[in-house]
Amino acid sequence: GAAGAAEGAGAAEGAGAAEGAEQNGSAEAAKSAESAEATESAESAEDPDTPEPESAETPQSSEPSEPPEARVVEVVRSFNGPVRDLAFSPDGAWLAWSHPGVGRSLRQIKLARISEGEGPFSLxxxxxxxxxxxNPVFTRDGRYLAFLSWRGFDPVYDVHTGDLSFPLGCRPHLVTLSSATPSPFALSADGRPAAGGLDPDDRASGYEGVVIVEAEGLASRVTPFPVxxxxxxxxxxxxxxxxxxxxWPISGALGQTFVNPADTSSRPTLEHFDLARARRTQLVDHMDAFAVSGDGxxxxxxxxxxxxxxxxxxLPDDAGTSYIDPRRILHEVDPPAEWRQAYDxxxxxxxxxxxxxGLSNIDWDAVLxxxxxxxxxxxxxxxxxxxxREAYGELGTSHAYVTAARRSEGPPHYxxxxxxxxxxxxxxxxxxELRRILPGESSDPRARSPLAGTGIREGAVLTHVDGRPVDPVTGPAPLLAGAAGTSVELTFASTAGGPPRRVAVLPLVDERPLRYHDWVAKRRAVVRELSDGQCGYLHIPDLGGSGWAQFNRDLRLEMSMPALIIDVRGNAGGNISELVLEKLTRRIIGWDLTRDAMPVSYASNAPRGPLVxxxxxxxxxxxxxxTAAFKLLGLGPVVGQRTWGGVVGMTG
Structure with a gap:
């Protein structure tokens, strides 16, 4: 990953400015403010019609003094990925961030006092x-630092393979910046309500001007929120x-957890936590995103x-809720100017x-x-x-994709x-004539077959769609335009001279999953026939959520065969090849014998014989x-054509 740096610039205005060095929490700033207020008060008391007395002294310039020159100062540098989640204290004197740690996932919360000026800064x-x-943030009273941490280790069993995972691993955590500040979650010798929270005397009335950080014992004061x-x-x-x-609710990577893919249950819930009362309140159920106003x-x-x-x-109510009409927002677009900016x-x-x-020794500025x-x-x-795309093509790299911008094409029903x-x-x-009804795959909600279960058989003739006759040249497709996901009535001619059959179906938006499962089933049948039932077959379409689902869908049955073919033709890539290889590299070293049951291999679901x-x-x-790892690990031969060869990858 590219090296990342957190930087601060001096001479910024406002305690919340991202470029702030010394802010209004300093004594110098307070002194300057008092002086400015006194001068302003004196000037307002003077009679504007009274001429100013002459003075032998050099008159002071009425022009405002030039602000100090802004500067950029490096606070810290990372050599293992980006520094992110920058957060400034209310007085602008402290900067918190999430710093990359060992590997790709570990991260650490750090603090620096940026009011020290040029640095080097104490971290x-x-x-x-x-x-x-x-995601570190200072509370607005400047007494606490809160952050999110994935440090929960309560494992959940996989219902199919018995694997264990940690889908519920995150909680907000709180740090008291000073040991003298009471924790809202700690016990009090003077008594405290059972629900927790701060005693009335301990509740801050607001920001007091200076954020105090006591570094000693800071890590030991980290406490999880009671949520x-x-x-x-x-x-x-x-x-x-x-x-x-x-x-966020725990939901599957494919969006199939809920009954309806449009079910709002998969969206997050907005919650508020009152530190003074240690109480959590649900503000908005199932929404998309939010932003906080400047005053909070x-x-x-x-x-x-x-x-x-x-x-x-x-809790929001009708009196406290204001609706915003985005149609009032007008934005004039100059496409040529936009394209020039986007190109740069x-x-x-x-x-x-x-x-x-070094950009592979390419003069990138010359290319541009x-x-x-x-x-x-x-x-x-x-x-x-x-x-x-032409410019990116000069890099000779993979994963340098460009997608054309799309303007709004109207509401969904258009x-x-x-x-x-x-x-x-x-x-x-x-x-x-209906030549073939594709069989559905009951384990994949995307692969339902609209005509399955209607009683219509192959060979039936489709005559009408929603009462409109099927054109003998163009067929039924034009009559199904815009009909995806809506109920449609199909009329089929009787094959025995009886009345026509009418059935209601729900046409698909995308029938590729249905055809994909049919494609896999046909190849598995060929493998079974040619191997006399001795060889299993698994196809992995990609190495993401759908590929992991497809791999595990038939893993237990196909892995029980004396041999196994792993088909990765057309694999679109992803990032879970390691998980698949963990399964394929298992070795059988024993058997679990149970009365009145077939022997079970140890390790479970391990290959029984050769792999291809x-x-x-x-x-x-x-x-x-x-495929490269398959050969390097000696799992077996790789048969077919040379693969695509694009492993530059992309992150962030």
């Missing part, structure tokens, strides 16, 4: 780097000393395209983040200059994307997709990796 480790700690372990994000401080965050008193909530402002520390920005991104600092004149001839987002029936039709003498991998030119990215 304080808030956490010890053992876990993934991120359930879950998935949390977007931790933010609000007025009144409280905090808000998003709590209001939240703007994005909910299914709707914008509204709600109180930050109380795309060039900077490559220069700053390309994996090789070579293609820049063509910007004057670009007339559409697609042409601009094509121009960027964009209804073509309806698909998951079936093959043949035109015979102007009649559209199939690959082709479309096996790409992490697919390249798994």
């Amino acid at each position: 304080i480790d808030v956490t010890d780097g053992r876990f993934e700690d991120e 359930p372990a879950s998935k949390y994000s977007s931790l933010s401080p609000v007025a009144g000393g409280g905090l808000v965050w998003l709590r 008193s209001r939240l703007v909530v994005v909910d299914d395209g709707e914008l509204r402002a709600v109180p930050a520390n109380d 920005e795309a060039g900077r991104v490559i220069r700053a983040y390309f994996w090789d600092p 200059d070579q293609y820049r004149p063509l910007l004057d001839r670009v007339a559409s987002p697609d042409e601009f994307a094509d121009l960027l 964009q209804r997709a073509q309806g698909l029936l998951g079936a093959d039709f043949t035109c015979r003498d102007g009649a559209w 991998a199939l690959a082709d030119e479309a096996t790409s990215s992490d697919g390249d990796m798994i």
Whole structure:
């Protein structure tokens, strides 16, 4: 990863400025403010019509003095990925951030007093780097530092293979910056309500001007919030000393956890935590995103395209909720200017983040200059994307993708997709005959077959769609335009001289999953036939969520065969090749024998015999990796074509 640095610039205005060095918490700032107030008061008391007396002294200039020159100062540098989640204390004197640790996932919360000026800065480790700690924020009273930490280790069993994972590993955590500050979660010798919280005398009335950090024992003062372990994000401080965050439900990578893919249960919940009372309140159930107002008193909530402002520390009601009409926001776009800016920005991104600092010995500035004149001839987002692809192509690298920008194409009901029936039709003498109904896959909600279970058999002739006759030339497809996901009535002619059959179906938006499962089933049948039932077959379409699901769908049955073919042809890549290889490298060293049951291998679901991998030119990215690892580990031969060869990858 590229080296990352946290930087601060001096002479910034405002305690919350990201460039702040010394802010209004310092004695010098307070003294200057008092002097300015006194001068302003004296000037306002003078009669504007009274002439000023002459003075022998050199008159002071009435022009404002020049502010100190801004400067950029390096606070810290990382050599293992980006420094991120920068957060300034209310007085602007302290900077907190999430610092990369060992490997790719561990992160550490650090602090620096940036009011020290030019540096070097004293760095304080808030956490010890053992876990993934991120999203630090100061409470608005300056007494606490809160952050999110993935340090929960309550394992959950996998229902299919018995593996264990940690899907509920995150909680917000709190640090008292001074040992003299009471923790809202600690016991009190003077008594405290059972629900916790701060005693009335300990509750801060607001920000007092100076943030005090006591470095000694800071890590030992880290305390988890008394909330359930879950998935949390977007931790933010609000007025009144409280905090808000998003709590996410545990859902599958494919979006199949809930009954309906559009079910709002998969969206996060906005919660508020009152430190003074140690109480959690659910503000908005199932929304999309939020932002905190500058004074921390209001939240703007994005909910299914709707914008509204709600109180930050109380349950929203009609009186406290303001709805925002985004249609009032007008933005004039100058496409040529936008493309010029985007071209330069795309060039900077490559220069700053390309994996090789030398850009593979390519003069990148010369490449950009070579293609820049063509910007004057670009007339559409697609042409601009094509121009960027040509420039990126000079790098000779993989994973340098460009997607054309799309303007709004109207509300969803203007964009209804073509309806698909998951079936093959043949035109015979102007009649559209149902040649084959694709079988559905009950373990994959995406692969349902609309005509399965309707009683319609192959060979039936489709005559009408929603009462409209099927054209003998164009067939049923034009009548299904925009019908995806909506109920459609199909009429089939009777094959025995009886009345026509009418059935209601729900056409598919995408029938590729249905056809994919049919493709896999056909190849598995061929392998069974040619091996006399002695060889298993697994196809892995990608190395992401869908590929992991497909690999495990038939793993237990296919792995029980004396031999196994692993087909990664057309694999679109991903990042879980290591997980697949962990399964394939298992070795049987014993057997579990139970009365009235078949022997079970130890290790379970381990290969019983030889392995062979199939690959082709479309096996790409992490697919390249798994085929190379398959050979390096000596798991067996790789048969087929040379793979794509694109393993540069992308992050961030």
